[in-house]
Amino acid sequence: MPLRRSTALVKWLFENQHKFQIGRACSSSLRYKEQEEAEPAAAPAKPRPDLTPDLSFRFEDLQVKLAAPYQLQPKPEAQDLGFGKFFTDHMLKVHYHQHLGGWQKPEIIPLENLSIHPAAKALHYAIQLFEGMKAYRGIDDKIRLFRPDLNMERMNLSAQRSGLPQFDGAELIKCIARLVQIDQEWVPHSESSTMYIRPTFIGMEPTFGVMAPDSALLFVILSPVSVYYKSDDDSGVSMYADPSVVRAFPGGAGNRKVGSNYGPTIEVTAKAAKLGYHQVLWLFGPDHELTEVGAMNIFMVYVNEQGEKTLATPPLNGLILPGVTRRSVLELASQWEDITVAEEVITMDRVIQLNKSGRLLEMFGAGTAVGISPIGKIGFMEKEIHIPTTKQQQPVFQRVKDTLLAIQYGHVEHPFATVIS
Numbered sequence: 001m002p003l004r005r006s007t008a009l010v011k012w013l014f015e016n017q018h019k020f021q022i023g024r025a026c027s028s029s030l031r032y033k034e035q036e037e038a039e040p041a042a043a044p045a046k047p048r049p050d051l052t053p054d055l056s057f058r059f060e061d062l063q064v065k066l067a068a069p070y071q072l073q074p075k076p077e078a079q080d081l082g083f084g085k086f087f088t089d090h091m092l093k094v095h096y097h098q099h100l101g102g103w104q105k106p107e108i109i110p111l112e113n114l115s116i117h118p119a120a121k122a123l124h125y126a127i128q129l130f131e132g133m134k135a136y137r138g139i140d141d142k143i144r145l146f147r148p149d150l151n152m153e154r155m156n157l158s159a160q161r162s163g164l165p166q167f168d169g170a171e172l173i174k175c176i177a178r179l180v181q182i183d184q185e186w187v188p189h190s191e192s193s194t195m196y197i198r199p200t201f202i203g204m205e206p207t208f209g210v211m212a213p214d215s216a217l218l219f220v221i222l223s224p225v226s227v228y229y230k231s232d233d234d235s236g237v238s239m240y241a242d243p244s245v246v247r248a249f250p251g252g253a254g255n256r257k258v259g260s261n262y263g264p265t266i267e268v269t270a271k272a273a274k275l276g277y278h279q280v281l282w283l284f285g286p287d288h289e290l291t292e293v294g295a296m297n298i299f300m301v302y303v304n305e306q307g308e309k310t311l312a313t314p315p316l317n318g319l320i321l322p323g324v325t326r327r328s329v330l331e332l333a334s335q336w337e338d339i340t341v342a343e344e345v346i347t348m349d350r351v352i353q354l355n356k357s358g359r360l361l362e363m364f365g366a367g368t369a370v371g372i373s374p375i376g377k378i379g380f381m382e383k384e385i386h387i388p389t390t391k392q393q394q395p396v397f398q399r400v401k402d403t404l405l406a407i408q409y410g411h412v413e414h415p416f417a418t419v420i421s
């Protein structure tokens, strides 16, 4: 063979060696039995011509596969629940594949582990989001959701921000309601516990480009829960305010419920716990504006310059998650004649001055997971500020809490609650 031809052949072999399976050894010392261990090739899924990426999945397409008796888990005692430690027997899954026409049929199946490619975008660039909702078993034994339409609205906004496809929130609510009905025996028979609902949406495309994924998975899991955290004293929870860290910044995604807002809070939350505080009070800017507390929106009750009792919370300026509870508190309290409701900037200076003059009455956090949580103390710049939240005769936080619980547990009929079972 002339030298030039054999060099060309060697070059060709070198460039094409990946195409030859025979004799390729695994780089590990353990030989990989490719043939034996390979998954049987899945039959290619048929595209659904009636779906386009812009349209939603539909409840009417829901397929249900119930768990076999041996797959059913024992239900924990109410006192052991904690927060998000136990999961029910079923889950909801909806796949999105652009090349198959977009959204696929939703399915309820026995709870299972996910199979995910290690290059999936959710794992690398946090192209993912989640929601937090609850199902409450009322005094009439009916199960209710609380304003689920607002969670769906927020979920679609988070999806938009992360390049994940939109969907019809009303269709997802119907699928979630069916899931809760199937696992309804898991909804605690108690007014101190609930069923936490965790819709989650992750980018599945296994490629490294930082761009919108062409495949995604929306799933919903359910967890019976009791208290989010325990406060041992009745003076309320304590907050650690560290001006050197921020949760969100202008133009960022603090107003969206994306996982990337939460992972980076762990270090300072752990520091707060080490210093003896329950949660972090998130500040922003040179004036130390209060934005949120832990995973809750913040409220303050004070007597204003005109002598009016005022319930205030910072405005939705892009740094703050638009909480379903926050909005509900504002809407409910604006009906009360004895209190003025305000969305206004609250700085640490203002808190300190109001507290010094005796006009600061209460501070509390509000969110689905924790509920209404009275704040008793703030650690800020080496000082401790004591808030008389739980010392009030008729605290506003208690009235807000009672009003919300009455709606959620069906003590009163209210449009905020939707009976699903």
Ligand SMILES: Cc1ncc(COP(=O)(O)O)c(C=O)c1O
Pocket: 132, 292, 294, 295, 296, 297, 321, 322, 323, 324, 325, 326, 366, 367, 368, 369
């Ligand atoms: C950062 C943050 N703020 C506020 C809230 C409260 O929102 P919601 O009332 O919708 O639960 C949450 C919980 O979702 C949160 O994670």
